[in-house]
Amino acid sequence: MTTISGKKALTLCILKVLRAHSSSERPLTIAQLEEHIERDYGMKVGRNAISRNLSLLREMQYPIRTGPGGKGAYLEPLFSDMELRVLIDSVLLSRYIPPQEARELIGKLSTLGRAGFSSGVQDVQAVDKWQRMHHKDFFECMEGLSRAVREHLQVRFVYCRVGTDGELIPDGRARQAHPLALLCAQGQYYLLASYDGAMELRHFRVDHMRDLAVTSLAALTPYDFPEFRGGVDLARYAAEHRYMYSGEPMRVTLRMPLTAAGQVYDAFGHYAQMVPNDDGKTMDVRLRSSLENMRIFALQYASVCEVIEPRELREQVRRDVQKIAQRYE
Numbered sequence: 265m266t267t268i269s270g271k272k273a274l275t276l277c278i279l280k281v282l283r284a285h286s287s288s289e290r291p292l293t294i295a296q297l298e299e300h301i302e303r304d305y306g307m308k309v310g311r312n313a314i315s316r317n318l319s320l321l322r323e324m325q326y327p328i329r330t331g332p333g334g335k336g337a338y339l340e341p342l343f344s345d346m347e348l349r350v351l352i353d354s355v356l357l358s359r360y361i362p363p364q365e366a367r368e369l370i371g372k373l374s375t376l377g378r379a380g381f382s383s384g385v386q387d388v389q390a391v392d393k394w395q396r397m398h399h400k401d402f403f404e405c406m407e408g409l410s411r412a413v414r415e416h417l418q419v420r421f422v423y424c425r426v427g428t429d430g431e432l433i434p435d436g437r438a439r440q441a442h443p444l445a446l447l448c449a450q451g452q453y454y455l456l457a458s459y460d461g462a463m464e465l466r467h468f469r470v471d472h473m474r475d476l477a478v479t480s481l482a483a484l485t486p487y488d489f490p491e492f493r494g495g496v497d498l499a500r501y502a503a504e505h506r507y508m509y510s511g512e513p514m515r516v517t518l519r520m521p522l523t524a525a526g527q528v529y530d531a532f533g534h535y536a537q538m539v540p541n542d543d544g545k546t547m548d549v550r551l552r553s554s555l556e557n558m559r560i561f562a563l564q565y566a567s568v569c570e571v572i573e574p575r576e577l578r579e580q581v582r583r584d585v586q587k588i589a590q591r592y593e
Contacts, residue, residue: 275317277305279339282328286338287378291331341378348377360453360471362402401474408476409455412443418481419443419457422474432472442483446470449502456501458484465491467508503535504553506561511554517572518549518558524568531561548572559584 281300286292292300294311301307301314318337322328327340343351355361355369412419420440424432441459448454453470486492491501491512504513519541520528528536528549536551553561555577562569562581566588571578 274309277301278317282339288338291336291338293336342376348373405473405476408478409443409446412478416483416485418479418483420477424472444486447498447502449508454508465510503532505557507557509556511556513552513554516551516553516558519546519570519572520549521568522547
Protein backbone atom coordinates (compact mmCIF):
# COMPACT_ATOMS: atom_id res chain seq x y z
CA MET A 265 0.00 0.00 0.00
CA THR A 266 1.22 3.47 -0.87
CA THR A 267 0.50 6.11 1.79
CA ILE A 268 -0.40 9.51 0.36
CA SER A 269 -1.27 12.61 2.31
CA GLY A 270 -2.73 15.95 1.37
CA LYS A 271 -6.18 16.99 0.21
CA LYS A 272 -4.88 17.90 -3.24
CA ALA A 273 -3.95 14.27 -3.88
CA LEU A 274 -7.52 13.07 -3.31
CA THR A 275 -8.73 14.00 -6.79
CA LEU A 276 -5.95 11.99 -8.42
CA CYS A 277 -6.56 9.03 -6.10
CA ILE A 278 -10.26 8.97 -7.01
CA LEU A 279 -9.37 9.02 -10.68
CA LYS A 280 -6.90 6.14 -10.31
CA VAL A 281 -9.37 4.05 -8.29
CA LEU A 282 -12.10 4.56 -10.89
CA ARG A 283 -9.71 3.65 -13.71
CA ALA A 284 -8.49 0.49 -11.95
CA HIS A 285 -11.70 -0.84 -10.40
CA SER A 286 -14.83 0.62 -12.02
CA SER A 287 -16.76 -0.24 -15.16
CA SER A 288 -20.28 0.23 -16.52
CA GLU A 289 -21.11 -3.24 -15.17
CA ARG A 290 -19.45 -2.49 -11.84
CA PRO A 291 -19.85 1.18 -10.80
CA LEU A 292 -18.40 2.16 -7.44
CA THR A 293 -20.47 3.77 -4.72
CA ILE A 294 -19.11 6.55 -2.51
CA ALA A 295 -18.62 4.01 0.25
CA GLN A 296 -16.66 1.68 -2.05
CA LEU A 297 -14.51 4.57 -3.25
CA GLU A 298 -13.80 5.44 0.37
CA GLU A 299 -12.70 1.84 1.06
CA HIS A 300 -10.42 1.66 -2.00
CA ILE A 301 -8.78 5.01 -1.25
CA GLU A 302 -8.02 3.99 2.33
CA ARG A 303 -6.79 0.52 1.36
CA ASP A 304 -4.77 1.52 -1.72
CA TYR A 305 -3.40 4.90 -0.63
CA GLY A 306 -3.76 5.04 3.17
CA MET A 307 -5.97 8.12 3.03
CA LYS A 308 -8.94 8.51 5.37
CA VAL A 309 -11.38 10.91 3.75
CA GLY A 310 -15.01 11.79 4.23
CA ARG A 311 -17.72 10.91 1.76
CA ASN A 312 -18.57 14.58 1.22
CA ALA A 313 -14.98 15.21 0.11
CA ILE A 314 -15.22 12.33 -2.36
CA SER A 315 -18.49 13.70 -3.75
CA ARG A 316 -16.99 17.18 -4.18
CA ASN A 317 -13.98 15.80 -6.02
CA LEU A 318 -16.17 13.65 -8.28
CA SER A 319 -18.04 16.82 -9.24
CA LEU A 320 -14.73 18.58 -9.87
CA LEU A 321 -13.55 15.79 -12.18
CA ARG A 322 -16.80 15.97 -14.14
CA GLU A 323 -16.42 19.75 -14.47
CA MET A 324 -12.95 19.12 -15.87
CA GLN A 325 -14.55 16.96 -18.60
CA TYR A 326 -13.40 13.58 -17.31
CA PRO A 327 -15.89 10.94 -18.60
CA ILE A 328 -17.21 9.88 -15.20
CA ARG A 329 -20.63 8.31 -15.69
CA THR A 330 -23.38 7.36 -13.29
CA GLY A 331 -24.25 3.69 -12.90
CA PRO A 332 -27.65 2.10 -13.66
CA GLY A 333 -30.44 3.50 -11.51
CA GLY A 334 -28.32 6.49 -10.57
CA LYS A 335 -26.16 4.39 -8.24
CA GLY A 336 -22.39 4.55 -8.20
CA ALA A 337 -19.92 6.02 -10.68
CA TYR A 338 -17.46 4.66 -13.21
CA LEU A 339 -14.81 6.06 -15.54
CA GLU A 340 -15.71 5.48 -19.16
CA PRO A 341 -12.63 3.90 -20.82
CA LEU A 342 -10.82 5.71 -23.58
CA PHE A 343 -11.24 2.67 -25.87
CA SER A 344 -13.85 -0.07 -26.11
CA ASP A 345 -12.77 -3.69 -25.76
CA MET A 346 -13.05 -4.22 -29.51
CA GLU A 347 -11.10 -1.07 -30.35
CA LEU A 348 -8.30 -2.24 -28.06
CA ARG A 349 -8.50 -5.69 -29.60
CA VAL A 350 -7.86 -4.18 -33.03
CA LEU A 351 -4.94 -2.08 -31.76
CA ILE A 352 -3.34 -5.05 -29.97
CA ASP A 353 -3.72 -7.23 -33.06
CA SER A 354 -2.06 -4.47 -35.09
CA VAL A 355 0.94 -4.64 -32.76
CA LEU A 356 1.08 -8.43 -33.07
CA LEU A 357 0.95 -8.22 -36.88
CA SER A 358 3.57 -5.44 -37.09
CA ARG A 359 6.67 -7.50 -37.78
CA TYR A 360 8.95 -4.47 -37.53
CA ILE A 361 8.28 -4.08 -33.78
CA PRO A 362 10.86 -6.07 -31.76
CA PRO A 363 9.50 -8.64 -29.26
CA GLN A 364 10.27 -6.73 -26.05
CA GLU A 365 8.86 -3.45 -27.38
CA ALA A 366 5.76 -5.27 -28.67
CA ARG A 367 5.26 -6.82 -25.24
CA GLU A 368 5.53 -3.44 -23.52
CA LEU A 369 3.25 -1.73 -26.04
CA ILE A 370 0.53 -4.36 -25.63
CA GLY A 371 0.80 -3.92 -21.87
CA LYS A 372 0.34 -0.15 -22.19
CA LEU A 373 -2.64 -0.56 -24.50
CA SER A 374 -4.26 -2.99 -22.07
CA THR A 375 -4.31 -0.34 -19.33
CA LEU A 376 -6.46 1.94 -21.52
CA GLY A 377 -9.49 -0.35 -21.39
CA ARG A 378 -12.15 -0.94 -18.80
CA ALA A 379 -11.29 -2.36 -15.41
CA GLY A 380 -10.41 -6.02 -15.82
CA PHE A 381 -9.57 -5.84 -19.52
CA SER A 382 -5.83 -6.36 -19.02
CA SER A 383 -6.35 -9.54 -17.01
CA GLY A 384 -7.93 -11.18 -20.05
CA VAL A 385 -5.19 -10.28 -22.50
CA GLN A 386 -3.13 -13.34 -23.41
CA ASP A 387 -1.31 -11.82 -26.38
CA VAL A 388 1.65 -10.57 -24.35
CA GLN A 389 2.76 -14.16 -23.87
CA ALA A 390 2.21 -14.89 -27.58
CA VAL A 391 4.49 -12.14 -28.90
CA ASP A 392 7.47 -14.45 -29.52
CA LYS A 393 5.34 -16.83 -31.61
CA TRP A 394 4.72 -14.18 -34.27
CA GLN A 395 7.26 -13.55 -37.01
CA ARG A 396 9.12 -10.31 -36.32
CA MET A 397 12.48 -8.68 -36.85
CA HIS A 398 14.81 -8.42 -33.84
CA HIS A 399 15.71 -4.75 -34.25
CA LYS A 400 16.54 -3.51 -30.75
CA ASP A 401 16.75 0.15 -31.77
CA PHE A 402 13.69 0.29 -34.05
CA PHE A 403 11.78 3.05 -32.25
CA GLU A 404 14.95 5.09 -31.75
CA CYS A 405 15.63 4.73 -35.47
CA MET A 406 12.06 5.81 -36.29
CA GLU A 407 12.38 8.87 -34.06
CA GLY A 408 15.64 9.87 -35.74
CA LEU A 409 14.21 9.44 -39.22
CA SER A 410 11.05 11.35 -38.31
CA ARG A 411 13.15 14.29 -37.10
CA ALA A 412 15.37 14.16 -40.18
CA VAL A 413 12.34 14.19 -42.51
CA ARG A 414 10.68 16.99 -40.53
CA GLU A 415 13.81 19.18 -40.35
CA HIS A 416 15.15 18.24 -43.84
CA LEU A 417 18.47 16.85 -42.61
CA GLN A 418 20.60 14.17 -44.27
CA VAL A 419 21.12 10.85 -42.51
CA ARG A 420 23.83 8.18 -42.44
CA PHE A 421 23.08 4.52 -41.84
CA VAL A 422 24.20 0.96 -42.51
CA TYR A 423 21.79 -1.20 -44.48
CA CYS A 424 21.43 -4.94 -43.86
CA ARG A 425 20.26 -8.08 -45.59
CA VAL A 426 18.63 -11.07 -43.92
CA GLY A 427 20.76 -14.16 -43.41
CA THR A 428 19.62 -17.77 -43.53
CA ASP A 429 19.30 -17.74 -39.74
CA GLY A 430 16.89 -14.79 -39.91
CA GLU A 431 19.43 -12.35 -38.45
CA LEU A 432 20.49 -9.10 -40.14
CA ILE A 433 23.87 -8.90 -41.87
CA PRO A 434 25.34 -5.44 -42.71
CA ASP A 435 26.02 -5.05 -46.44
CA GLY A 436 29.43 -3.53 -45.78
CA ARG A 437 28.88 0.06 -46.87
CA ALA A 438 27.57 3.13 -45.10
CA ARG A 439 25.02 5.24 -46.94
CA GLN A 440 24.33 8.96 -46.68
CA ALA A 441 20.87 9.83 -47.88
CA HIS A 442 18.28 12.57 -48.21
CA PRO A 443 15.22 11.34 -46.26
CA LEU A 444 11.97 12.42 -47.90
CA ALA A 445 9.18 10.54 -46.11
CA LEU A 446 8.28 7.56 -43.95
CA LEU A 447 5.51 5.36 -45.21
CA CYS A 448 3.98 2.04 -44.21
CA ALA A 449 3.35 -0.53 -46.96
CA GLN A 450 3.05 -4.31 -47.04
CA GLY A 451 3.12 -4.39 -43.24
CA GLN A 452 6.53 -2.68 -43.06
CA TYR A 453 7.86 0.85 -42.56
CA TYR A 454 9.97 2.22 -45.41
CA LEU A 455 12.14 5.29 -45.73
CA LEU A 456 11.65 7.08 -49.03
CA ALA A 457 14.97 8.69 -49.85
CA SER A 458 17.60 9.51 -52.45
CA TYR A 459 21.34 8.99 -52.07
CA ASP A 460 24.69 9.02 -53.87
CA GLY A 461 23.75 12.32 -55.48
CA ALA A 462 21.13 10.68 -57.72
CA MET A 463 17.76 12.36 -58.25
CA GLU A 464 16.13 8.96 -58.00
CA LEU A 465 13.72 7.76 -55.32
CA ARG A 466 14.73 4.68 -53.36
CA HIS A 467 13.08 2.69 -50.58
CA PHE A 468 14.77 1.30 -47.46
CA ARG A 469 13.07 -0.92 -44.91
CA VAL A 470 13.47 0.78 -41.55
CA ASP A 471 13.86 -2.52 -39.68
CA HIS A 472 16.87 -3.30 -41.92
CA MET A 473 18.65 -0.05 -41.02
CA ARG A 474 21.39 0.12 -38.38
CA ASP A 475 23.62 2.77 -36.79
CA LEU A 476 21.44 5.70 -37.85
CA ALA A 477 22.96 9.16 -37.46
CA VAL A 478 21.15 12.41 -38.22
CA THR A 479 23.61 14.92 -39.67
CA SER A 480 23.49 18.73 -39.69
CA LEU A 481 23.61 18.81 -43.51
CA ALA A 482 20.57 20.17 -45.34
CA ALA A 483 18.63 17.55 -47.30
CA LEU A 484 16.50 17.70 -50.41
CA THR A 485 12.72 17.82 -49.95
CA PRO A 486 10.04 15.85 -51.82
CA TYR A 487 9.23 18.96 -53.87
CA ASP A 488 12.68 18.75 -55.46
CA PHE A 489 11.56 15.57 -57.28
CA PRO A 490 9.25 15.43 -60.30
CA GLU A 491 7.06 12.80 -58.63
CA PHE A 492 5.89 15.33 -56.03
CA ARG A 493 5.84 18.60 -57.95
CA GLY A 494 2.03 18.56 -57.82
CA GLY A 495 1.96 17.87 -54.07
CA VAL A 496 2.92 15.07 -51.69
CA ASP A 497 0.33 12.29 -51.79
CA LEU A 498 1.91 9.33 -50.00
CA ALA A 499 -1.24 7.20 -50.28
CA ARG A 500 -1.16 7.46 -54.06
CA TYR A 501 2.58 6.90 -54.12
CA ALA A 502 2.20 3.71 -52.04
CA ALA A 503 -0.49 2.45 -54.41
CA GLU A 504 1.71 3.11 -57.44
CA HIS A 505 4.68 1.39 -55.74
CA ARG A 506 2.85 -1.39 -53.94
CA TYR A 507 5.92 -3.61 -53.48
CA MET A 508 8.26 -0.66 -52.85
CA TYR A 509 10.21 -0.98 -56.09
CA SER A 510 11.39 2.30 -57.59
CA GLY A 511 10.45 3.51 -61.04
CA GLU A 512 8.27 6.06 -62.76
CA PRO A 513 4.54 5.18 -62.71
CA MET A 514 3.01 4.37 -66.11
CA ARG A 515 -0.46 3.57 -67.40
CA VAL A 516 -1.14 -0.16 -67.06
CA THR A 517 -4.08 -2.25 -68.20
CA LEU A 518 -4.71 -5.78 -66.91
CA ARG A 519 -7.44 -8.26 -67.83
CA MET A 520 -8.80 -10.28 -64.93
CA PRO A 521 -12.02 -12.14 -64.07
CA LEU A 522 -14.73 -10.15 -62.33
CA THR A 523 -14.35 -12.46 -59.35
CA ALA A 524 -10.88 -10.97 -58.74
CA ALA A 525 -12.30 -7.52 -57.93
CA GLY A 526 -11.69 -8.09 -54.23
CA GLN A 527 -8.00 -8.81 -54.72
CA VAL A 528 -7.60 -5.74 -56.92
CA TYR A 529 -9.37 -3.50 -54.41
CA ASP A 530 -7.31 -4.91 -51.53
CA ALA A 531 -4.13 -4.10 -53.46
CA PHE A 532 -4.94 -0.69 -54.93
CA GLY A 533 -8.24 0.57 -53.49
CA HIS A 534 -9.93 3.34 -55.46
CA TYR A 535 -6.68 4.04 -57.36
CA ALA A 536 -7.56 1.17 -59.73
CA GLN A 537 -10.44 1.50 -62.21
CA MET A 538 -12.24 -1.79 -62.88
CA VAL A 539 -14.28 -1.80 -66.12
CA PRO A 540 -16.44 -4.88 -66.87
CA ASN A 541 -16.12 -6.32 -70.39
CA ASP A 542 -18.97 -7.33 -72.68
CA ASP A 543 -18.37 -11.04 -72.06
CA GLY A 544 -19.80 -10.65 -68.56
CA LYS A 545 -16.91 -12.61 -67.07
CA THR A 546 -13.83 -10.39 -67.25
CA MET A 547 -12.86 -6.80 -66.53
CA ASP A 548 -10.09 -4.47 -67.55
CA VAL A 549 -8.15 -3.04 -64.62
CA ARG A 550 -6.63 0.36 -65.36
CA LEU A 551 -4.19 2.10 -63.04
CA ARG A 552 -0.85 3.82 -62.77
CA SER A 553 2.08 1.86 -61.40
CA SER A 554 5.81 1.51 -61.78
CA LEU A 555 6.50 -1.45 -64.05
CA GLU A 556 8.51 -3.54 -61.58
CA ASN A 557 5.75 -3.28 -58.98
CA MET A 558 3.13 -4.29 -61.53
CA ARG A 559 5.34 -7.12 -62.74
CA ILE A 560 5.30 -8.61 -59.23
CA PHE A 561 1.51 -8.22 -59.00
CA ALA A 562 0.96 -9.82 -62.41
CA LEU A 563 3.15 -12.80 -61.47
CA GLN A 564 1.44 -13.15 -58.09
CA TYR A 565 -1.92 -13.50 -59.85
CA ALA A 566 -0.56 -15.06 -63.05
CA SER A 567 -3.27 -17.74 -63.18
CA VAL A 568 -6.00 -15.09 -63.52
CA CYS A 569 -4.15 -11.97 -64.71
CA GLU A 570 -3.15 -10.97 -68.26
CA VAL A 571 -1.14 -7.82 -68.93
CA ILE A 572 -2.66 -5.95 -71.88
CA GLU A 573 -0.42 -2.90 -71.86
CA PRO A 574 2.21 -1.53 -71.90
CA ARG A 575 3.86 -3.94 -74.30
CA GLU A 576 7.22 -3.95 -72.51
CA LEU A 577 5.55 -5.15 -69.30
CA ARG A 578 3.55 -7.78 -71.20
CA GLU A 579 6.75 -9.12 -72.78
CA GLN A 580 8.60 -9.15 -69.46
CA VAL A 581 5.85 -11.14 -67.73
CA ARG A 582 5.70 -13.53 -70.71
CA ARG A 583 9.43 -14.21 -70.33
CA ASP A 584 9.02 -14.67 -66.58
CA VAL A 585 6.23 -17.20 -67.07
CA GLN A 586 8.31 -19.13 -69.62
CA LYS A 587 11.18 -19.37 -67.13
CA ILE A 588 8.81 -20.58 -64.44
CA ALA A 589 7.40 -23.24 -66.78
CA GLN A 590 10.89 -24.42 -67.71
CA ARG A 591 11.84 -24.71 -64.05
CA TYR A 592 8.97 -27.09 -63.43
CA GLU A 593 9.45 -29.25 -66.53
